[in-house]
Amino acid sequence: MQTHPVCLGTAAFGTAMSKAESFGILDQYATMGGRCIDTANNYAFWRGQGGESEAVIGEWLANVDRAHFTVMTKIGSQPVEQTPDPRGLEGLSSQAIHRAVDKSLERLGIDQIDLLLAHHDDPHTPLLETWEALGEQVAQGRAAKIGVSNYSTQRLAELVQIVDDHQLVPLDVLQLQYSPLVPVAQTDAMLVRFDTSMRDLVAQILPQAIVFAYSPLLGGRVFDIPEDADWPSAYDTEANREQVAYFRRQAQTMGVSVSAFVLKTIADEGLHPITATSKVDRLVENLALVAGAAG
Numbered sequence: 001m002q003t004h005p006v007c008l009g010t011a012a013f014g015t016a017m018s019k020a021e022s023f024g025i026l027d028q029y030a031t032m033g034g035r036c037i038d039t040a041n042n043y044a045f046w047r048g049q050g051g052e053s054e055a056v057i058g059e060w061l062a063n064v065d066r067a068h069f070t071v072m073t074k075i076g077s078q079p080v081e082q083t084p085d086p087r088g089l090e091g092l093s094s095q096a097i098h099r100a101v102d103k104s105l106e107r108l109g110i111d112q113i114d115l116l117l118a119h120h121d122d123p124h125t126p127l128l129e130t131w132e133a134l135g136e137q138v139a140q141g142r143a144a145k146i147g148v149s150n151y152s153t154q155r156l157a158e159l160v161q162i163v164d165d166h167q168l169v170p171l172d173v174l175q176l177q178y179s180p181l182v183p184v185a186q187t188d189a190m191l192v193r194f195d196t197s198m199r200d201l202v203a204q205i206l207p208q209a210i211v212f213a214y215s216p217l218l219g220g221r222v223f224d225i226p227e228d229a230d231w232p233s234a235y236d237t238e239a240n241r242e243q244v245a246y247f248r249r250q251a252q253t254m255g256v257s258v259s260a261f262v263l264k265t266i267a268d269e270g271l272h273p274i275t276a277t278s279k280v281d282r283l284v285e286n287l288a289l290v291a292g293a294a295g
């Protein structure tokens with residue numbers, strides 16, 4: 001079975017989506033050659049408690065060949081009651097990381113997390129402490145590769161310098177928000193975009209890193225919507241409307257959905273889109289241009 005470059009987003013699994021619906025999506029994704037599952041220990045606390053997504057994935061993995069799948073999870077942003085973190089999150093102290101990895105491994109029912117990421121920067125813990133603790137997870141075989149999500153260019157550069165200075169486990173994985181449309185302004189302080197300055201920095205200091213692009217379809221609010229539908233104001237510019245008109249023409253010529261064309265465009269840039277849907281038919285449509293391609 002050939003694999004393809006698109007990773008499956010699972011934030012809704014076990015909360016907005018039932019276990020049966022989640023299994024349906026996972027089965028279809030696997031059938032289409034999908035091999036990468038993205039989750040986080042805090043999915044989806046805003047609808048439940050956090051951990052539901054990992055638990056559903058764990059149940060599904062128990063009935064398939066686990067070695068066929070790359071499991072990526074993220075820690076550090078689960079809200080907890082007792083924490084020194086002023087944001088009310090577990091954070092990325094050494095103790096918090098060890099505890100979070102214990103729980104993720106248990107929920108996922110696996111011995112090793114393939115890709116373990118710090119979900120968001122923790123400005124209240126020294127980067128050195130965080131990275132040493134993540135490195136210990138690799139040394140102990142509890143994680144294969146480590147990385148970060150949503151770090152600013154400045155903090156990423158600081159972190160990479162620390163990794164070099166202390167000869168720590170390398171930073172192999174990045175997860176950032178990216179779609180081919182440029183927003184007029186940052187939409188959410190917790191979400192960091194793979195913009196031009198980030199792209200240039202990564203090419204310079206982390207050329208070997210695997211880059212995952214989350215929310216590539218902008219949550220389904222722009223691409224496959226009626227032509228006269230309202231757009232999110234952050235993306236409603238003339239340049240973006242022209243870009244989408246071009247995507248529509250290309251998709252029509254190829255006989256695929258606009259979303260399918262967008263995912264292929266991002267994959268062709270060497271990135272790995274992380275996309276989600278609750279509908280099996282839509283998953284089939286969205287992966288039309290990538291499924292079956294070598295990756």
Ligand SMILES: NC(=O)c1ccc[n+]([C@@H]2O[C@H](COP(=O)([O-])OP(=O)(O)OC[C@H]3O[C@@H](n4cnc5c(N)ncnc54)[C@H](OP(=O)(O)O)[C@@H]3O)[C@@H](O)[C@H]2O)c1
Nearest residue numbers: 009010011214215216217218219220224259275276277278
């Ligand atoms: N690192 C981070 O901080 C971070 C942040 C956000 C997300 N993520 C990860 O990325 C994953 C994906 O995020 P996302 O949900 O924002 O991704 P997305 O792929 O941009 O959007 C998925 C949404 O778009 C809709 N959609 C998909 N295909 C469509 C189509 N052809 N036409 C119309 N609507 C369509 C889906 O709705 P239906 O269910 O109705 O199809 C779903 O709600 C998450 O599950 C999570 O794993 C990571």
